[in-house]
Amino acid sequence: MERIGLIGAGRAGTAVGAALAAAGYPLVAVSARSSASRDRAARLLPHVPVLTPDEVTGRADVVLVAVPDDAIAAVAHGLPLTTDQYVVHLSGAHGLSPLQGLAATPVALHPPMTFTGVDAVELQDVVFTATAPDAARDVVERLVKALGAQVQWVAEEERARYHAGLVHAANHLTTLLAQAFAVLEEAGVANPSATLRPLLTATLDNTLRSGHHALTGPIVRGDVDTVAAHLAGLHGRTASTYAELARATVDLVVADGRLDAGTAARFGEVLERYRTGEAPR
Known part of the structure; x- marks a missing residue:
């Protein structure tokens, strides 16, 4: 299984990260800047080390960039990504454009669900929406299937x-x-x-x-x-x-x-x- 690194400990990121960990994926590290994010990581990802974004990226095969929509591009382009990695954001509004020009294979993977950030969330009934190049489709489908969820594919020009x-x-x-x-x-x-x-x-x-x-x-x-x-x-x-x-x-x-x-x-x-x-x- 791919090693998962989580950039940002917001509501959606911690929910998806916790679900992947529960499904058996190794969640190797999380970055959390604010005190609220650190508290959320401690509550929902208690055994996951909190490291810097660069350290998280260096340990992962799949880097989940779970930050606010307007920050995705800046955060992703500041990471030491390589061609052997996948970089995934969880925004519904954006497709692959914030990830253009990165070394890693880009993926937009959105769970249309509300997250409280308080409790773990069951994702079995969620239909994730993905936009990605063909090279990433197998990885995306395996990740989503491991959650017991489904995936549908939307073209880049139809994300909005x-x-x-x-x-x-x-x-x-x-x-x-x-x-x-x-x-x-x-x-x-x-x-x-x-x-x-x-x-x-x-x-x-x-x-x-x-x-x-x-x-x-x-x-x-x-x-x-x-x-x-x-x-x-x-x-x-x-x-x-x-x-x-x-x-x-x-x-x-x-x-x-x-x-x-x-x-x-x-x-x-x-x-x-x-x-x-x-x-x-």
Whole structure:
């Protein structure tokens, strides 16, 4: 098995490093600059020596550069890498461009998962996304398989689009829920999270299984007056977010034949008034 060296003891790096070590890969060393990183390394990688980046690199066959996105290029280009090594970053947004010109074989390997940095993370259900030259494919697939995970390959020119899809689904979901929590609290709901949990859990499960065919609610039913009443009770950014997502929902159900053109036009008239996020006058 390849020897793994970890540059940076952030949340993702320590999680992946700990998982590889648990799978039997020798994690030979980790570098950790801040006190928080050193504490995290001590907690999650207790038997791994903390060394300088140069020392970590000198001991490893695979060098994981687990640093913030904007620092990948500078950190990687400062390492004493050789042609016998692989240099791997864990960013979702970047492909191989931050690693261009290095002696080592470059790999972009992203685990689309959230990491707390507190506890070990199970990676068996994660589908890693990789971008790499053909010479690295065998090593990447072995590393991921050892974790019990899967790997998919994305072209260099599609990395930004790939990452946009993840952010839109995960980060923007948090924004949407924060808005929904606020609306429910204004309506007098004491515990929005408990109220929404069963509905959200079922909706997410159904959508992951059936895609947009899992849609239910007033737009699918053609309840224009209900949507108008919702918007009348909302304001500011939440109103415009609701309206924009409602427009996208109308498009989906028109495309699959569940909403007729006349009802879609009525929805359009109502939703257009809220495009700016301000209540109609």
